[in-house]
Amino acid sequence: MPADFNVTAYDVDGQVDYNKLIERFGIKPITREIEKRMEKDAGELHFMIRRGVVFAHRDLDWLLDQYEKGNKFYLYTGLAPSGNMTIAHLVPFIFTKWLQESFGVEVYIQIPDEEKFLARHDPNLTLDKVHELSMEAALNILALGFDPSKTKIFMDTDYAGFMYKQAVRISKYITFSIAKDAYGFGNDTNVGTLFYPSMQAVPAFMKSVQEGKNIPCLIPLGVDQDVHFRVARNAIEKLGYYKPAILHAKFLPGLKGEPKMSASDPDTAIYLSDTPEVVRKKVNKAITGQQATAELQKKLGGDPEKCSVCQYYKFLFEPDDVKLEKIFEGERKGTMLAGEHKAALAKAINEFLAEHRNRKEELRGMLGSVMLKG
Amino acid sequence: MPADFNVTAYDVDGQVDYNKLIERFGIKPITREIEKRMEKDAGELHFMIRRGVVFAHRDLDWLLDQYEKGNKFYLYTGLAPSGNMTIAHLVPFIFTKWLQESFGVEVYIQIPDEEKFLARHDPNLTLDKVHELSMEAALNILALGFDPSKTKIFMDTDYAGFMYKQAVRISKYITFSIAKDAYGFGNDTNVGTLFYPSMQAVPAFMKSVQEGKNIPCLIPLGVDQDVHFRVARNAIEKLGYYKPAILHAKFLPGLKGEPKMSASDPDTAIYLSDTPEVVRKKVNKAITGQQATAELQKKLGGDPEKCSVCQYYKFLFEPDDVKLEKIFEGERKGTMLAGEHKAALAKAINEFLAEHRNRKEELRGMLGSVMLKG
Numbered sequence: 101m102p103a104d105f106n107v108t109a110y111d112v113d114g115q116v117d118y119n120k121l122i123e124r125f126g127i128k129p130i131t132r133e134i135e136k137r138m139e140k141d142a143g144e145l146h147f148m149i150r151r152g153v154v155f156a157h158r159d160l161d162w163l164l165d166q167y168e169k170g171n172k173f174y175l176y177t178g179l180a181p182s183g184n185m186t187i188a189h190l191v192p193f194i195f196t197k198w199l200q201e202s203f204g205v206e207v208y209i210q211i212p213d214e215e216k217f218l219a220r221h222d223p224n225l226t227l228d229k230v231h232e233l234s235m236e237a238a239l240n241i242l243a244l245g246f247d248p249s250k251t252k253i254f255m256d257t258d259y260a261g262f263m264y265k266q267a268v269r270i271s272k273y274i275t276f277s278i279a280k281d282a283y284g285f286g287n288d289t290n291v292g293t294l295f296y297p298s299m300q301a302v303p304a305f306m307k308s309v310q311e312g313k314n315i316p317c318l319i320p321l322g323v324d325q326d327v328h329f330r331v332a333r334n335a336i337e338k339l340g341y342y343k344p345a346i347l348h349a350k351f352l353p354g355l356k357g358e359p360k361m362s363a364s365d366p367d368t369a370i371y372l373s374d375t376p377e378v379v380r381k382k383v384n385k386a387i388t389g390q391q392a393t394a395e396l397q398k399k400l401g402g403d404p405e406k407c408s409v410c411q412y413y414k415f416l417f418e419p420d421d422v423k424l425e426k427i428f429e430g431e432r433k434g435t436m437l438a439g440e441h442k443a444a445l446a447k448a449i450n451e452f453l454a455e456h457r458n459r460k461e462e463l464r465g466m467l468g469s470v471m472l473k474g
Numbered sequence: 475m476p477a478d479f480n481v482t483a484y485d486v487d488g489q490v491d492y493n494k495l496i497e498r499f500g501i502k503p504i505t506r507e508i509e510k511r512m513e514k515d516a517g518e519l520h521f522m523i524r525r526g527v528v529f530a531h532r533d534l535d536w537l538l539d540q541y542e543k544g545n546k547f548y549l550y551t552g553l554a555p556s557g558n559m560t561i562a563h564l565v566p567f568i569f570t571k572w573l574q575e576s577f578g579v580e581v582y583i584q585i586p587d588e589e590k591f592l593a594r595h596d597p598n599l600t601l602d603k604v605h606e607l608s609m610e611a612a613l614n615i616l617a618l619g620f621d622p623s624k625t626k627i628f629m630d631t632d633y634a635g636f637m638y639k640q641a642v643r644i645s646k647y648i649t650f651s652i653a654k655d656a657y658g659f660g661n662d663t664n665v666g667t668l669f670y671p672s673m674q675a676v677p678a679f680m681k682s683v684q685e686g687k688n689i690p691c692l693i694p695l696g697v698d699q700d701v702h703f704r705v706a707r708n709a710i711e712k713l714g715y716y717k718p719a720i721l722h723a724k725f726l727p728g729l730k731g732e733p734k735m736s737a738s739d740p741d742t743a744i745y746l747s748d749t750p751e752v753v754r755k756k757v758n759k760a761i762t763g764q765q766a767t768a769e770l771q772k773k774l775g776g777d778p779e780k781c782s783v784c785q786y787y788k789f790l791f792e793p794d795d796v797k798l799e800k801i802f803e804g805e806r807k808g809t810m811l812a813g814e815h816k817a818a819l820a821k822a823i824n825e826f827l828a829e830h831r832n833r834k835e836e837l838r839g840m841l842g843s844v845m846l847k848g
């Protein structure tokens with residue numbers, strides 16, 4: 101019997117059983133049939149889908165029907181700004197970028213600066229400070245290589261001239277009861293936090309408003325964010341727009357086997373700002389699925405599903421299935437020693453981070469001009 | 475013993491006892507001393523103050539201290555848009571215009587279009603429809619003669635680019651509990667309505683934000699709107715701005731003696747759109763403080779405080795105290811007959827409405843350009 105677990109928009113506890121989550125949330129597993137359609141429509145299948153990292157959906161079949169009829173969708177995803185972004189934050193964005201390229205579609209990226217401000221009691225975390233963090237988050241996202249001509253990125257407080265009016269339309273359909281049940285809000289929740297989910301709903305029908313016609317929307321997200329759209333999809337439909345389709349990603353595990361890498365626990369997380377030396381040290385302390393000694397490991401072998409190092413290759417650092425299988429095989433058969441295994445991952449992470457930092461600095465100067473205002 | 479009564483932001487029931495209201499709301503009566511200071515600072519005293527139409531305040535003494543020290547305030551007031559504005563809606567604005575002229579200060583006028591939209595269940599009242607009504611409300615206000623060079627007027631959804639961020643700062647200090655207790659909100663209240671009071675708080679410190687220094691603010695309003703600032707003043711102070719001072723106006727009574735002229739009851743209200751003939755008919759049916767017959771009236775006299783006609787002169791249509799006293803005296807002594815009394819008021823109202831309509835049409839073309847956007 102799997103241990104009990106809990107996944108909300110604000111917390112993940114226990115060992116997540118993703119099959120159970122599919123039932124709890126009322127979402128659908130990605131079937132072989134849907135994979136085939138995606139492969140046909142996109143020209144290829146991203147490794148995150150092949151490997152079940154992106155594992156569930158809402159209405160993806162409908163979205164592909166629309167696409168196949170020539171009714172192009174757009175993508176929407178987002179990220180609450182954080183002073184210490186981790187590589188886990190990048191998982192849905194790397195996948196989204198692939199969707200953008202493969203389907204040739206626009207991406208809308210929301211940075212909900214006010215959500216962070218409203219949720220924290222830290223008096224030093226002013227809106228101005230969050231604004232700074234948000235600009236950095238935007239850079240971290242754009243540096244993944246989104247096509248600038250097909251990408252719209254905005255912070256809520258800077259784009260409220262457009263968004264507030266649309267959020268008001270949504271908010272009329274969300275009572276305190278609905279918000280309380282969905283998010284666990286209570287009497288002590290501030291009214292800004294109560295309203296915020298209406299702002300998060302807006303980009304899911306924004307392009308339809310802007311272009312004056314109904315345009316399908318696909319939202320790739322970490323599965324903990326599904327709750328926002330369980331609430332918003334009904335309200336969006338009542339306004340007369342298509343309910344957005346959703347694609348759900350699993351959580352990148354922590355370095356010590358936690359179900360979700362958490363930005364608030366430095367030992368379990370690789371930050372985008374970590375130096376090569378820090379990355380090496382952290383990865384070196386990561387748990388693997390291997391046995392206690394090199395001798396036992398050679399004899400008994402290891403379990404790649406319990407090995408953080410193997411999982412990082414699977415989620416992010418080894419797109420080639422054949423090479424991944426070699427890594428897994430090495431883990432299982434014990435032909436790869438923990439030290440080498442970790443050194444190779446640390447090297448891959450550091451190469452990724454170095455390239456990402458370079459791209460960030462190239463983009464920094466133009467950021468102010470690309471963020472939507474209004 | 476006075477009948478029981480109730481005054482909330484959304485409803486007024488029973489015969490309002492304004493002295494009791496002062497206690498209930500924790501506001502202060504306007505003393506003779508404050509009147510003298512206002513007269514000195516403003517150069518004169520508006521008849522609404524002399525007559526107790528504007529009857530109470532919060533921190534007006536502090537505001538006058540600031541003014542006398544050379545620290546000028548600005549004014550903030552507002553009006554929820556309505557398809558059928560009455561002359562009662564104009565009372566606080568006429569007083570505000572006098573404050574603007576006498577103190578030579580700026581006025582910020584908020585038209586909270588989203589509040590109306592969120593509060594009504596009428597599916598025909600779309601945000602676009604409310605936007606139209608708001609433009610009309612703005613015209614009705616500006617036509618009272620506000621100095622365009624010292625007046626800023628804005629609709630929330632059009633000016634949310636500035637306002638939302640500031641409302642978010644306020645909203646962090648207002649929990650669902652606070653909002654529930656202050657406004658009587660419940661589990662079935664929509665989250666837009668829960669957030670809206672934070673938007674209403676913004677203009678009370680907006681000029682301080684825009685100019686980067688603390689500037690006192692004075693808010694003239696109908697006393698039923700005091701609740702908004704009972705909540706917001708604390709939050710505004712926590713953000714480091716001056717608590718706004720408030721001046722409270724009584725309600726213009728209905729034509730049939732109701733404590734508040736209500737836009738939803740055509741028989742008791744004079745709409746700005748009423749034709750001269752309709753005004754005459756309505757005023758003709760108004761209650762007076764007079765006796766049942768002309769004969770009894772001549773013998774016993776009437777009570778101006780119970781006479782709608784006398785009250786309309788007192789609130790709006792006879793600024794001259796000597797002339798007002800003559801009207802009251804005529805009522806008391808029974809030397810003025812109801813028919814003449816009413817015909818004279820209908821004439822005064824119609825002259826006012828005709829002039830107001832002319833000014834509106836003169837301003838209509840420029841309205842789009844004066845409303846703040848952003």
